Amino acid sequence: MDISDLRTIAAGAVVHAEVCIVGSGPVGHAVASELALAGISVVVIESGGREPDAWVDSLNEVENVGAPRVVDQRLVRNRGLGGSSRTWSGRLAAFDNADFERRPWVPGSGWPIARPEMARFLAAAATHLGGVVGDNLAPGHVDGILARSIRFDGGPLVDYLWSYSRHDSRSRDFRRFATVAEAPVMAGVRCLLNATVTQVEVTAQADTVIGLEVGGLDGRFRRVSSPVVVLCAGGIENARLLLASDRVVRGGLGNAHDQVGRHLMDHQRGPVARFREADIDAAQRTFGSFRRVLDGTPTVLTRGVAFSRNHQRDRGLLNAAAWLNGRVSPEDPIDALSRMGRMRGDSIRDAITLARGAPRLVQAAARFTLGRSPVRRMLGLDLECMVEVSPDPDSRITLSNRRDVLGVPISRVDWRVGEREARTLQAMAHTFMRESARLGLPVPQPTEEVDDGVVPASFLDVAHPTGATRMSSDPATGVVDTDCAVFGIRGLFVAGSSVFPSSGHANPTQTAVALAIRLARHIASDKSDNSSWRTPSDAVATASS
Structure with missing residues (x-):
């Protein structure tokens, strides 16, 4: 990828591209790399640079008037090369069949495309993200990993396994797309850093996109001229x-039916139950991570549970999943061994911890040979739940009266959660307790707030904003069609979790990238089939020319 700074281009200049992509995160990178393979010239516009910048971070400010959200946007949204892959947790998971279906007990649910249509792109998405497991719900996947384990394979709960991104086979870090973008393997892709889109430009009839207005750190503006624009700027x-x-159009683009910004969702996540100290080790032995070599690559899989579709239907619940999450003790011998190996920390104290924890180290070595994670010494262990949030048209993004330093109104976020989310969180705690008791496993106790039937105030968003430019087969109920094209505007597309009609419980990145790959291949196919597709010069011209 050819990377440069917007300030190297004269103010008032025009940059031409066959396709312009807004955002260099995993979704934008997926669209760009697929189009590059098809021989299409691409310009990627990235608001930030290679390093964090306070001026750029200020552009993420929001006015929150709804449910509590993370205040410091730098923790959940990243402007910069690689986008939010700078801070993501690397979890990969696929949406299940229920997520794509219309569920009468969840108003607004249902996708206009079916899961088999998406399943075709999951493996490509996993590869793009540095994962090994294309579809963690594929028949036989869970069975093969949990073959000799006590199983939640009936009634209300089903077993679930999350996989993880890796930067490469030698790295322990998740894939960071800033590093990927720097690799000289994407011929035909140009990336402009410190370039913030301030306006999507359309014809006077507002039926065709013509490019973008872009502002820089110098406060001056340039234009990008392109017949195809893909917004990959985040939820x-x-x-x-x-x-x-x-x-050109009052109320914004794609908003003829007042749908842009509506149906904002995110995931709520937090502890719904807590294990007694005496049960912590036994719970870890059952639910600890699995380490397997899949397709020749060492892979870590986290074990958890999810609600079955029948249980969701019978109890009127949202989709949800749960896993164990704990606080490792400073006296954990495995951490002490790691610190000593890296020559960090208090070596004398760590040596004492190792001596006292010798039995745990022996046990950890035995579990390692079986492909299991060690049993750690913990300060506490929780049942962590992540719950789907209902697609509510009144949960929405609008524009504030306040503007950022480039003159663009900041987002006014009215995220709404309610009784159905609280009831689902409580149901997960009690269902897990009943099923654990039935199977003879350690039984946690519900946390006080969840058992009161309310969503705890500490359950904030988890950086998965979803649904505000939702996909629909009808422009009256959505913003983009099944090809992610904005209704009524030729050449304008949206990619990412913002097009999801529902959020499920799964982390959104793999599904978002799968949709992005599908979109890129649609654009490439349209170009090859359409001889009238405009192909502008790649040169930089002045605005007056």
Whole structure:
């Protein structure tokens, strides 16, 4: 990828591209790399640079008027090369069949495309993200890993396994797309850093996209001329850009039916039950991670549970999943061994910890030979739950009266959660307790707030904003069609979790990238089939020319 700074281009200049992509995170990178393989020239516009910058971070400010959300946006949204892969947790998971279906007990649920349509792209998405498991719900996957384990394979709960991204086979870090972008393997892709889109430009009839207005750190503006624009700016920014692009159409682009910004979802996540100290080791032995070599690559899989579709239907619940999450003790001998190996920490204290924890180290070695994670010494161990949030049209992003330093209105976020989410969290705690008791496993106790039937105030968003430019087969109920094209505007597309009609419980990145790959292949196919597709010059020209 050819990477440069917007400030190297004269103010008022015009950059031409066959396709322009807004955002260099995993989704934008997937679209760019697929189009590059098809021989299409691409310009990627990235608001930030190679390093964090306070001026750029200020552009992420939101006005929150709904449910509590993380205040410091730097923790959940990253402007910069690689986007939010700078801080993501690397979890990979696929949406299940129920997520794509219309569920009468979940108003607004149902996708206009079926899971088999998405399943075709999951393996490619996993590869793009540095994962090995293409579809963690594929028949036989869970059975093969949990063959000799006590199983949650009936009634209300089913076994679930998450996999993880890796930067490469030698790295322990998740894939960071800033590093990937720097690799000289994407011919035909140009990336402009410190370039913030302030307006999506369309024709006077507002039926065709013509390019973008882009502002820089110098406060001056340039233009990108392109017949195809793909917004990959994230679950909040995609909606904000469409709403703020109101110079031709009052109310913004794609918003003829007042759908842009509506149905904002995110996941709520937190502890719903807690294990007694005496049960912590036994719970870890059952649910600890599995280490396997899949397709020749060492892979870590986290074990958990999810609600079965029948249980969701019978109890009127949202989709949800749970796993163990604990606080490792400073006296854990495995951590002490790691510190000593890296020559960090207090060597004398760590040596004492190792001596006292020798039996645990022996046990850890035995579990390692079986492909299991060690049993750690913990300060506490929780049942962590992540719950789907209902697609509510009144949960939405609008524009504030306040503007950022480039003159764009900031997002006003009214995220709504309610009784159904609270009831689902409580149901997960009690269902897990009953099923654990039935199977003879350690039984945790519900946390006080969850047992009161309310969503704890500490359950904030987990950086998975979803649904504010939702996909639909009808422009009256959505923003993009099944090809992720904005209704009524030729050449304008949206990619990412903002097009999801529902959020499920799974981390969104793999599904978002699968959709991005599907979109890129649609754009490439459209170009090859359409001889009239405009192909502008790659040169940089002045605005007056």
